[in-house]
Amino acid sequence: MDNLLADKVIFVTGAGRGLGSGVARGLAQLGAKLCITDVNENELAQTLDEIQRDGNDALTLTADVCDFAQMQSAVDVTVQQWGRLDMMVNNAAIMPLVPFTETTPELWQTIIDINLTGVYNGSKAAWPQMVKQGGGHCVAIASGASVRGFVDEVAYCTAKHGLEGFTKALAIEAKAANIGVNTMGPGKRIKPTSISRAEAENLSADQLAKWADPATLAPAFGWLALQPPTRYTGLRFDAGPLADTVTTEGYNFEFAPEKVTLYVEEFRTRLMGKI
Numbered sequence: 033m034d035n036l037l038a039d040k041v042i043f044v045t046g047a048g049r050g051l052g053s054g055v056a057r058g059l060a061q062l063g064a065k066l067c068i069t070d071v072n073e074n075e076l077a078q079t080l081d082e083i084q085r086d087g088n089d090a091l092t093l094t095a096d097v098c099d100f101a102q103m104q105s106a107v108d109v110t111v112q113q114w115g116r117l118d119m120m121v122n123n124a125a126i127m128p129l130v131p132f133t134e135t136t137p138e139l140w141q142t143i144i145d146i147n148l149t150g151v152y153n154g155s156k157a158a159w160p161q162m163v164k165q166g167g168g169h170c171v172a173i174a175s176g177a178s179v180r181g182f183v184d185e186v187a188y189c190t191a192k193h194g195l196e197g198f199t200k201a202l203a204i205e206a207k208a209a210n211i212g213v214n215t216m217g218p219g220k221r222i223k224p225t226s227i228s229r230a231e232a233e234n235l236s237a238d239q240l241a242k243w244a245d246p247a248t249l250a251p252a253f254g255w256l257a258l259q260p261p262t263r264y265t266g267l268r269f270d271a272g273p274l275a276d277t278v279t280t281e282g283y284n285f286e287f288a289p290e291k292v293t294l295y296v297e298e299f300r301t302r303l304m305g306k307i
Contacts, residue, residue: 036283037064040257041114043107044068045097045154046124048075049232050225051173051218051246053082055121055271058250060088064257067110069095070124075229097124097150103157111161119169119257120158122151125191127226129184140187147191151198159211167210167261171253172199174215174268179295196268200302203266212261216252219272219294220244244272251278258283267302270294 042059046052048070056068060083068090070076080092091113095106111117125147130139155170162168177185177192195215203213223232223243232240252271255278256264270293277291285291289299 034061035063037062037254037257040118041065041067041110041116042119042121042253042257043110043117043154043158044121044123045095045103045150046070046225047079048072049079049229050227051222051249052121052123053079054222054246054248055123055250055253056090057083057086058247059253060090061086061247062250062254064254065114066090067093067106067113069093069097069106071096078229097122097153098145100153100156103153107157107161116165117158117161117168119171119253120154121253122154122170122172124150124154125173125225127185127188127224129226130187131184132186135187143187144191144194147188148194148198151195155202155213159209162211163209167212169212169214169257169261170202170206171213171256172215174217174270176217178215178217178268179298199268200266207262207265210261212256212259212263212265214256214265215268216256217268217270217272217294218244218246218249219252219270219274220249222246222249249275251275251283254278255283264303267299268293268295 042064044052044056047056047068056066060066073094076092080090083090093106095102151172172195175192177189178196181189199213199215206213221243249271252274274292277285289296293299
């Protein structure tokens with residue numbers, strides 16, 4: 033399966049640490065041509081080093097998802113290098129745990145800008161190329177906060193709920209251009225994005241063992257990249273169960289909602305077109 037994605041060009045934001053870094057590494061192992069971006073040059077370089085130690089490579093670009101011009105420039109460089117863009121993985125996010133009474137207008141705006149507007153910017157930057165080439169996939173990262181509320185996460189939950197609305201609406205408009213729009217939750221417990229690489233190095237083996245290696249979730253994104261873009265557009269997947277299904281049944285598994293998401297009933301409702 034090393035070359036499964038050999039003809040795919042995939043762009044991953046927030047790839048310096050956590051889920052983005054792990055998924056990027058896993059997609060490289062599947063043969064994808066990768067552009068990875070982050071605002072933290074040092075952490076992004078560490079991701080590249082891990083990818084290269086696996087015998088693979090990636091294009092690295094420093095880009096802030098809050099800045100549309102930077103995202104457009106990064107997409108343009110990617111297309112100049114490989115001639116296309118098959119999947120945009122809008123992963124960049126922050127998750128500060130702050131009570132509402134301590135959430136300043138500035139912090140609120142920062143969380144919304146990165147976690148929600150950043151997905152708009154990434155998708156908007158990729159859009160013209162995907163239209164030009166006849167299709168593609170835009171994926172945003174979901175979580176439990178996409179469907180439930182949590183203490184100290186008012187802004188974060190707002191952004192994640194917003195991504196589901198963004199996905200439902202854009203998926204309708206995107207069908208004519210053969211562009212699939214989805215969310216993908218981790219589906220397993222992973223290291224919080226707020227923990228930096230430097231901080232993670234000081235964690236004990238027992239602490240690290242509580243979290244799944246995000247690289248093991250990459251087959252879920254690989255599977256989606258192989259699907260016709262509009263086959264499952266508008267739906268929320270979860271990488272944990274989906275990657276496990278791929279591991280046990282292969283990439284051509286017999287599809288069923290319980291194999292690809294933790295939110296089966298909602299998935300069935302949306303699959304029926306009630307999005």
